[in-house]
Amino acid sequence: MTTTIQTRHAVHYTQSETMTSAELRDTFMIETLFAAGEIHAAYTHYDRMLVAGAMPTTAPLTIGADLAKTVGTDYLLERRELGLINIGGKGKVVADGTTYALDFQDGLYLGMGVREIAFESEDSANPAKFYINSAPAHASFPSRIVTKADAIENHLGDQLTCNKRKLYQYIHPKVLPTCQLLMGLTRLEPGSVWNTMPAHLHDRRMEAYLYFEIPEDAFVVHLMGRPQATSHLILRSEQAVLSPPWSIHCGSGTASYAFIWSMAGDNQSFTDMDFVPMKDLK
Ligand SMILES: O=C(O)C(=O)C[C@H](O)C(=O)CO
Numbered sequence: 001m002t003t004t005i006q007t008r009h010a011v012h013y014t015q016s017e018t019m020t021s022a023e024l025r026d027t028f029m030i031e032t033l034f035a036a037g038e039i040h041a042a043y044t045h046y047d048r049m050l051v052a053g054a055m056p057t058t059a060p061l062t063i064g065a066d067l068a069k070t071v072g073t074d075y076l077l078e079r080r081e082l083g084l085i086n087i088g089g090k091g092k093v094v095a096d097g098t099t100y101a102l103d104f105q106d107g108l109y110l111g112m113g114v115r116e117i118a119f120e121s122e123d124s125a126n127p128a129k130f131y132i133n134s135a136p137a138h139a140s141f142p143s144r145i146v147t148k149a150d151a152i153e154n155h156l157g158d159q160l161t162c163n164k165r166k167l168y169q170y171i172h173p174k175v176l177p178t179c180q181l182l183m184g185l186t187r188l189e190p191g192s193v194w195n196t197m198p199a200h201l202h203d204r205r206m207e208a209y210l211y212f213e214i215p216e217d218a219f220v221v222h223l224m225g226r227p228q229a230t231s232h233l234i235l236r237s238e239q240a241v242l243s244p245p246w247s248i249h250c251g252s253g254t255a256s257y258a259f260i261w262s263m264a265g266d267n268q269s270f271t272d273m274d275f276v277p278m279k280d281l282k
């Protein structure tokens with residue numbers, strides 16, 4: 001079993017605004033999260049959010065000592081909580097002896113203190129793909145499954161502005177208590193391509209987006225940066241991008257797609273956003 005761990009340092013906008021496309025990609029994107037039989041993780045210095053993908057095939061994958069060593073504790077969730085959403089086939093997560101069966105789009109929250117975590121796929125030909133986020137925690141809240149039906153469904157946008165979409169809040173204070181973590185899934189309606197427009201900022205929370213269900217011959221142009229100095233990144237399916245606190249995070253696809261957003265930081269108020277008037281974007 002292989003676990004690949006990268007570190008992503010926090011960057012000031014004065015540095016990012018001089019970066020080439022390649023440098024922006026290396027600094028803000030996580031290009032590979034899902035590889036058969038592997039765990040890929042990025043330990044970010046944005047609110048210490050850990051972003052990872054686990055794709056078990058024939059054998060279980062476990063969160064082991066290497067990830068714990070990265071965060072400097074005896075086991076990963078000694079002082080952390082974890083949320084995940086399965087974007088692949090049926091699978092299960094076994095956490096301290098409790099088995100959580102997870103279908104496509106089912107989520108799971110594991111509270112601080114859970115020691116042993118293993119990931120399995122029901123069918124190695126159609127493996128589960130667990131998209132994982134973990135943030136520092138100060139209290140232990142109960143672990144539980146959050147299905148798409150448990151999530152809060154919001155209808156946003158309009159077909160006329162090409163941004164009609166459903167936003168599902170999975171890990172949210174109205175669904176379950178967590179320390180910092182917020183997590184959800186947004187799916188664009190067929191023919192709609194713009195997410196998160198008008199764009200917004202929230203200096204007090206970092207955010208990460210995992211784009212998926214992008215057709216093979218399509219891509220998403222993700223916009224980042226200060227509103228008056230934006231840059232773009234081209235993302236393919238199952239790639240993630242980090243959004244620093246000073247950055248907008250929005251995008252448009254050459255086809256419809258879905259994405260998982262997650263946040264950690266000073267508050268859990270999803271609606272605490274500073275909207276940027278469209279006319280101010282540059
Ligand atoms: O479609 C959207 O709009 C989003 O999904 C927005 C994200 O959830 C977000 O940026 C929350 O701060």
Ligand SMILES: [Zn+2]
Binds near residue numbers: 200202207249
């Ligand atoms: Zn946001």
